[in-house]
Amino acid sequence: MEYLSAFLVGGLFCFIGQLFMDIGKWSPAHIMGGFVIGGALLDGFHLYDRLIDFSGMGALLPISSFGHFLVHGAMTEAEHYGFLGIGMGIFEVTSAGVSTAILFGFLASVIFKPKG
């Protein structure tokens, strides 16, 4: 059952992205930026949490979860430190994802030669 909801929601995100690409003529960079902003906005109203409760990885795997995690980290620190906490905690949860992307991206671009 959780696999079904993950499939439906995860697919839906990509479906919307593809529509923006084909009909709106957005570039991949625009799509990723738009999804991140959308995730951050949805999390501002606690809507993204419900989506994650419902679909698990279906909502966590799309890049919009990056925006959601940024807001989440900022809000957890803000509970203790108020406005200062926003800057302190904004990368708290996403740190693993960003640092893995930097590490493996760097290693791959040093090791591999581009083709074509």
Next chain:
Amino acid sequence: MKTNEQIMKDRFEERRKKMTSDRPWVKNALIAYLVGGALAVLGQWLFNRYMIWFDLTEKEAVNPVLATFIFFACLLTGFGVFDKWSEKWGAGLIVPVTGFANSVTSSGMEARAEGIVFGVTGNMFRIAGVVLVFGVVSAYLVSFIRVLIETLIN
């Protein structure tokens, strides 16, 4: 009375219009749906496995799963496979975190010829920078408004 050639030309024009205006966006979107859904199912399966294998809680298991996807996306981009797949499957690979990892790796690889300092490290976030900057700016604004409202209420 139209000549034979004229009729052929008209027919050709008609067909050309049909082929160019009727873009295959429905098919592309369905393919993206299937691929994205399949990736999410794979992620969900990994998530459940990781919780058992490494004895993690639900919150702790999210980051290792994302890291696994990022690792394989970087590896496949390095082998040149990812670009072929993303041409076919479109947003199905770009919207998940794999798209983020691919943009970091491919811009780094493209600039490899310019050296490591100004080439790779300087250019790695040429596209992924969009995600980081927009993400941080929008998340900052959203959190700021929320903290403001919460302090005003209390």
